[in-house]
Amino acid sequence: QRRETVQLVxxxxxxxxxxxxxxxxxxxxxxxRPVTAVGTFDPAQExxxxxxxxxxxxGYVVLTPLVLASGxxxxxxxxxxxxxxxxxxxSVPVTAAPPPEGEVTVTGRLxxxxxxxxxxxxxxxxxxxxxxxxxxxxxxRLQPQMPYPLVRAYVELTAVxxxxxxxxxxxxxxxxxxxxxxxxxxxxxxxxxxxxxxxYFFLMRxxxxxxxxxxxxx
Numbered sequence: 092q093r094r095e096t097v098q099l100v101x102x103x104x105x106x107x108x109x110x111x112x113x114x115x116x117x118x119x120x121x122x123x124r125p126v127t128a129v130g131t132f133d134p135a136q137e138x139x140x141x142x143x144x145x146x147x148x149x150g151y152v153v154l155t156p157l158v159l160a161s162g163x164x165x166x167x168x169x170x171x172x173x174x175x176x177x178x179x180x181x182s183v184p185v186t187a188a189p190p191p192e193g194e195v196t197v198t199g200r201l202x203x204x205x206x207x208x209x210x211x212x213x214x215x216x217x218x219x220x221x222x223x224x225x226x227x228x229x230x231x232r233l234q235p236q237m238p239y240p241l242v243r244a245y246v247e248l249t250a251v252x253x254x255x256x257x258x259x260x261x262x263x264x265x266x267x268x269x270x271x272x273x274x275x276x277x278x279x280x281x282x283x284x285x286x287x288x289x290x291y292f293f294l295m296r297x298x299x300x301x302x303x304x305x306x307x308x309x
Contacts, residue, residue, distance in 0.1 A: 099123075101268050108198050111169060111246070112162040120244055123266060124201045128169055128246065130159040132190035136237055137183040139224045140172070142214065145261060149178045153185050153260050154228060157197055157246075158239060168237065170228060170245040171197055174260025183223055188259035191251060199246035200266070204230040 100123045108125040132155050139151040152175055156168040176188050206229040207213050214226040221236045228245045247263055 097268050100266055104200070104266065110162070111159075111201070111242070112164045114201060115242065115244065116163065120201065120203050122201060122203055125249070126199065126201045126246060128157055128159060128171075128197045129161060129194065130157040130168070130197070131194055132156070132171070132173075132192075133158055133168065134184035134190055137185060138222055138233060139176075139181065139183060139185070140228060141224050141226050143175060145175045145264070150175050151178070151180065151224070152176075152263065153188055154225075154245070155190055156237060156239070156241070157195075159242075160194060164242060167240040167242055169242040170230065170233070171199065172228070172245065172247045172263060173251075173255070174248065174262055176260050180259070181224070185259070187257065189256060191253045191255060193253075196252045197246060197248055198250040199248040202228070202245050202247055204228055204243060204245065206232070 103121060103123045104125065106125055108127045111126045111128040114121065114124060114126050134155055136156050138154045140154050141151060143150055143152045153173045154170050155173050157171045158168045159165055173190060174188065176185055180187050205227040207215055207227060216222060216225050216227065216229070216232065222233060225233070230241050230243050230245070234241050249262075
């Protein structure tokens with residue numbers, strides 16, 4: 092499954108960017124598909140995504156709504172992960188990492204909303220109230236605090252024209268296109284299982300021999 096996912100992501104990131112409205116209008120949400128969107132950033136509605144590190148340093152990802160300017164989605168907004176900021180920038184709007192003013196063109200990777208799955212262990216956001224910081228890009232959870240409808244997707248920014256005016260936020264890392272530790276873990280656990288089976292065989296053989304000796308001595 093990991094191999095298939097890596098191959099799919101690798102193919103999609105090589106595609107030419109398509110308009111966000113066209114991609115979403117096709118009735119699917121192809122994750123990591125490059126898209127473009129034109130609109131205006133609204134930093135007053137920013138939210139910080141917690142638990143994001145960059146090169147070993149703790150911090151946040153700045154999530155800013157982009158109010159779309161044209162097409163069928165005009166007047167709605169798409170959440171954009173603009174980049175990473177260090178941990179000390181923990182309030183919004185992040186004045187050290189302002190977005191470009193006026194109309195901009197955003198290019199980025201299309202992603203599906205994230206949320207905590209029921210019955211799983213993991214961080215939890217408050218069920219109600221306005222969120223300034225969140226563990227997830229949960230469109231349904233963030234919608235009540237937004238003054239416009241949100242697109243049911245978000246974008247990981249790779250480029251914006253005009254560019255960010257300052258050094259922050261730092262660019263987001265590219266998606267990992269390797270198999271990671273999954274194969275190593277599989278080999279490791281199968282090895283443990285084999286060792287356990289072999290060890291159990293020798294242990295039982297030793298026990299049986301001991302019982303036989305005891306019977307013969309008796």
